Amino acid sequence: xxxxxxxxxxxxxxxxxxxxxxxxxxxxxxxxxxxxxxxxxxxxxxxxxxxxxxxxxxxxxxxxxxxxxxxxxxxxxxxxxxxxxxxxxxxxxxxxxxxxxxxxxxxxxxxxxxxxxxxxxxxxxxxxxxxxxxxxxxxxxxxxxxxxxxxxxxxxxxxxxxxxxxxxxxxxxxxxxxxxxxxxxxxxxxxxxxxxxxxxxxxxxxxxxxxxxxxxxxxxxxxxxxxxxxxxxxxxxxxxxxxxxxxxxxxxxxxxxxxxxxxxxxxxxxxxxxxxxxxxxxxxxxxxxxxxxxxxxxxxxxxxxxxxxxxxxxxxxxxxxxxxxxxxxxxxxxxxxxxxxxx
Numbered sequence: 001x002x003x004x005x006x007x008x009x010x011x012x013x014x015x016x017x018x019x020x021x022x023x024x025x026x027x028x029x030x031x032x033x034x035x036x037x038x039x040x041x042x043x044x045x046x047x048x049x050x051x052x053x054x055x056x057x058x059x060x061x062x063x064x065x066x067x068x069x070x071x072x073x074x075x076x077x078x079x080x081x082x083x084x085x086x087x088x089x090x091x092x093x094x095x096x097x098x099x100x101x102x103x104x105x106x107x108x109x110x111x112x113x114x115x116x117x118x119x120x121x122x123x124x125x126x127x128x129x130x131x132x133x134x135x136x137x138x139x140x141x142x143x144x145x146x147x148x149x150x151x152x153x154x155x156x157x158x159x160x161x162x163x164x165x166x167x168x169x170x171x172x173x174x175x176x177x178x179x180x181x182x183x184x185x186x187x188x189x190x191x192x193x194x195x196x197x198x199x200x201x202x203x204x205x206x207x208x209x210x211x212x213x214x215x216x217x218x219x220x221x222x223x224x225x226x227x228x229x230x231x232x233x234x235x236x237x238x239x240x241x242x243x244x245x246x247x248x249x250x251x252x253x254x255x256x257x258x259x260x261x262x263x264x265x266x267x268x269x270x271x272x273x274x275x276x277x278x279x280x281x282x283x284x285x286x287x288x289x290x291x292x293x294x295x296x297x298x299x300x301x302x303x304x305x306x307x308x309x310x311x312x313x314x315x316x317x318x319x320x321x322x323x324x325x326x327x328x329x330x331x332x333x334x335x336x337x338x339x340x341x342x343x
Contacts, residue, residue: 127251234285
């Protein structure tokens with residue numbers, strides 16, 4: 001009888017304990033914030049933006065992740081934006097009963113910026129060449145975000161051995177010679193209004209430039225995306241340098257209507273800017289495989305700068321893509337070791 005009573009008492013205790021047990025179902029575990037989301041910094045409108053997530057061991061776990069763009073869950077790890085803007089993305093996943101959120105990461109969607117290539121074919125011996133340099137400087141002041149400049153020297157101390165290959169392909173021509181987008185001549189009086197049509201052209205190609213220096217190696221990365229297919233195109237990648245000093249012939253020294261009147265002939269210690277000092281590619285460009293619309297392409301280059309003589313702090317990477325007629329489609333410029341995105 002006593003044993004039966006104890007069994008009843010124990011059963012009641014269990015029922016009472018269960019009825020008073022705390023309910024933890026409403027407690028929300030705070031996710032751990034971790035890195036691991038992989039994406040690019042910018043895309044062009046209409047391009048498929050794809051996200052990838054990696055765990056701490058660099059294993060991809062995108063298939064078990066949920067993605068949120070601008071606070072809204074998206075159905076997969078990709079999205080297309082048809083308007084320019086800045087967006088915020090993060091991913092959420094669970095491993096070993098722990099919830100993880102990747103760090104909030106922003107990316108830009110842009111319309112490609114049209115950046116005109118202006119080339120100055122020149123030489124220190126060319127007495128009529130200084131006005132071209134002045135006209136280009138005026139154009140760059142007017143359109144600071146829309147111009148890339150390359151000054152290719154001929155038959156002087158700054159000329160590259162490959163220069164004749166370039167001028168033979170684009171010429172023949174005498175100096176001074178200025179080109180817009182490589183194949184359109186810009187002639188005296190170097191009317192800035194002539195450039196407007198080139199600047200205001202809608203462009204479908206975006207280019208970014210990035211570079212770094214490691215162990216005396218200059219590493220350059222060029223990324224490009226176009227909403228059009230690129231067929232029989234070439235990529236051209238140069239280094240240009242500012243602040244090179246050399247006397248400059250000046251045939252306008254006695255022309256009292258000229259900006260260069262009474263500057264001397266030659267102009268001593270003339271400052272030469274945008275001088276082409278190295279070509280990573282063939283000077284006319286390297287071919288690449290034909291692309292489909294929105295293909296995302298990256299090309300990399302390396303230069304040992306230990307004996308190059310290039311002054312890094314005054315030099316730039318200039319990258320542009322030309323079609324089968326050598327006409328420049330778009331260009332991009334960035335100081336060495338600085339990143340210039342699509343915008």
